[in-house]
Amino acid sequence: EVQLVESGGGLVKPGGSLTLSCETSGFMFSAYSMNWVRQAPGKGPEWVASITNSGREIYYADAVEGRFIIARDNGKNSLSLQMDRLGAEDTGVYYCARSYGSGSFIGLFDPWGQGVLVSVSS
Amino acid sequence: DIQLTQSPSTLSASVGDSVTLTCRASQSIGRRLAWYQQKPGKPPKVVIYEASNLESGAPSTFSGSGSGTDFTLTISSLQPDDFANYFCQQYQTYSWTFGQGTKVEMK
Numbered sequence: 001e002v003q004l005v006e007s008g009g010g011l012v013k014p015g016g017s018l019t020l021s022c023e024t025s026g027f028m029f030s031a032y033s034m035n036w037v038r039q040a041p042g043k044g045p046e047w048v049a050s051i052t053n054s055g056r057e058i059y060y061a062d063a064v065e066g067r068f069i070i071a072r073d074n075g076k077n078s079l080s081l082q083m084d085r086l087g088a089e090d091t092g093v094y095y096c097a098r099s100y101g102s103g104s105f106i107g108l109f110d111p112w113g114q115g116v117l118v119s120v121s122s
Numbered sequence: 123d124i125q126l127t128q129s130p131s132t133l134s135a136s137v138g139d140s141v142t143l144t145c146r147a148s149q150s151i152g153r154r155l156a157w158y159q160q161k162p163g164k165p166p167k168v169v170i171y172e173a174s175n176l177e178s179g180a181p182s183t184f185s186g187s188g189s190g191t192d193f194t195l196t197i198s199s200l201q202p203d204d205f206a207n208y209f210c211q212q213y214q215t216y217s218w219t220f221g222q223g224t225k226v227e228m229k
Binding site: 059 | 123154156158164165166167168171177209211212213214216217218219220221222223
């Protein structure tokens with residue numbers, strides 16, 4: 001069974017930093033691109049960042065470019081998201097999601113983890 | 123970025139009804155569109171991909187159609203488990219984007 005388990009969320013003050021982790025199991029992690037997707041309360045999901053299976057290609061949404069860093073450790077089957085200079089607009093549930101496949105399916109996300117809440121407030 | 127507009131925002135229906143949700147893209151995305159179902163406190167789950175392909179395990183009462191800029195998700199006979207939020211998502215062009223959602227609620 002494929003499992004994605006996020007951790008590291010919490011309450012942080014504006015301007016602060018947080019690092020999220022995603023531990024995975026049940027599939028060949030090194031064969032898949034991985035992603036972070038977030039969802040603000042009552043809103044639709046918003047893609048945040050993606051990293052290809054080798055880690056050679058990385059993409060960020062404009063809203064987080066320069067503040068967030070996505071990384072992976074294929075030896076530990078894990079994904080991370082380092083978040084700096086956080087603002088209220090970054091509040092939401094952050095999901096780790098596997099890409100459905102390769103090629104044109106890189107931007108299709110399935111499955112997702114259960115998510116972790118990040119709250120940015122003073 | 124490609125914008126996705128879903129309608130209606132809320133749809134009230136009864137068990138057994140047939141309902142149709144719409145998603146319009148701001149530019150052509152071919153058939154690179156997915157529909158996700160999300161229930162409260164749970165992550166989204168793919169039900170349709172490539173505009174009309176039923177995801178393994180999704181009920182056969184779900185169907186998708188469309189190409190280019192206009193897409194629909196039809197649930198032919200609503201079941202109690204189908205009341206949820208539905209989001210469309212384009213994966214034609216990064217950065218990948220989602221619609222704002224349609225809530226299917228019980229009438």
